[in-house]
Amino acid sequence: MGNIRPFHKKKLLIYAHYYAPDVASTGQILQDMAEGMADEFDVTVICTVPSYSGKISNEYKNKKFYWEWINGVKLVRIAVPEFDKRSKLSRIKNLFAYYFGAKKATKLVGLQDYIFTISQPPILGGMLGVYAKHRLLSSEGTTPTFIYCIQDFNPEQAIATGYVKIKSVLTAAKLMDMRSCRLSDLVVTVGRDLEETLKERFSNINVPKHMMINNWIDENEIYPLAQNDQGIKAFDEEYGLKDKFVIMYSGNLGLYYDLEGLMSVMEKFKNATTADGRQVAFAFVGAGAIHDKLVRYKEEHDMDNVYFIPYQDKDKLIYSLNAADVHWCVNAKGIKGVSCPSKFYGIAGVGKPVIGVLEKGSEIEMLINEIGCGKVSEPEDYESVEKNLKWFIEKAGSSELAEMGRRAHEYLMANLTKGISINKYKRAMKTYEQQLVQSHPVANESQLQQRTTA
Known part of the structure; x- marks a missing residue:
């Protein structure tokens, strides 16, 4: 040979x-x-x-x-x-x-x-x-x-x-x-x-x-699960999210996301419910430099529908991401062309719709609009953020939200x-x-x- x-x-x-x-x-x-x-x-x-x-x-x-x-x-x-x-x-x-x-x-x-x-x-x-x-x-x-x-x-x-x-x-x-x-x-x-x-x-x-x-995202580790999955149920039970309409932010609670500004918008929905009777819950999964500020804001404004959840181990991340009905994907003003929020890939991985707060022309803003998997507001345009939040709450459980999530996952599997x-x-x-x-x-x-x- x-x-x-x-x-x-x-x-x-x-x-x-x-x-x-x-x-x-x-x-x-x-x-x-x-x-x-x-x-x-x-x-x-x-x-x-x-x-x-x-x-x-x-x-x-x-x-x-x-x-x-x-x-x-x-x-x-x-x-x-x-x-x-x-x-x-x-x-x-x-x-x-x-x-x-x-x-x-x-x-x-x-x-x-x-x-x-x-x-x-x-x-x-x-x-x-x-x-x-x-x-x-x-x-x-x-x-x-x-x-x-x-x-x-x-x-x-x-x-x-x-x-x-x-x-x-x-x-x-x-x-x-x-x-x-x-x-x-x-x-x-x-x-x-x-x-x-x-x-x-x-x-x-x-x-x-x-x-x-x-x-x-690793599609073999992060993927869509049925809502009756035992791992999701256990997550919901542990953190008080059972039978709620969950709008989740998952990731670093840091300086680059204007989360303090968004809390003032969430406050307007602290007593909100969906058409099918579910309480609207805002879940923050993660930790970071402004975690304590956000907790104080919640307590000072009696926002009982806001939940702070620690980072999940890698083998449990699939359950926390799937537990949301809608996911935030946000950046602060001035971040366009400077940083790209990787959390979008996990959101698409589990096939969930996105409520974006991103500058026009930024990579993830373009992807969301090209795919048709969510709604996007400009950073600090709190009136638009409030309008989009209201739309998602009104559409809770609808085929429109399910289709947004499906498109996100389909695009990810083909490209990301x-x-x-x-x-x-x-x-x-x-x-x-x-x-x-x-x-x-x-x-x-x-x-x-x-x-x-x-």
């Missing part, structure tokens, strides 16, 4: 601030990517110890690094300090602990053919990719291929929300992130509006090589599944591989020795 060369998997290094079992949406996406790539790549992930809540269990408090395997993926976990999500200083200390720890961990992972990082932590995620590109070599002795995925543009997001206001800091941060884009071999954005922002950053001149790939998006990444990497190898000089033996032993 002749000599057959053994197959050696290319090596892929992924930087993931959060990773399983943390419930951060980007962590779940990166877990899907890492495990989805493991059939063709030898995958290593550099991430923090489980810490999304701000707390860290005792088992992760004794060492600087923890080596683990999860579903065929090698993890290097970085020890970081506990933090308070309500404190900027506490969060910043935590982010930099990950950044510097990840740089040290990079020296331990050996040769890598591909480097993949996302725009989290803000600015630092891209800088880690640049560092690894300069620090590591591929198995061929060349510079690794660096792919930078923009989930959120920063400092644009911080500017839009007013989270940071020091002009010199914002200017420096933007220049650093533009450098990360420029030094990448491929920039991936997760929405059409984010793609336009990338072009605007560079004034449409010498824009880095880029493409758009949507985020996704885990396999579809990950295969786009694989094709992109293969497409660029040959030309990138040709464009990078081959390292000589002394360069190889310097990078692998320094």
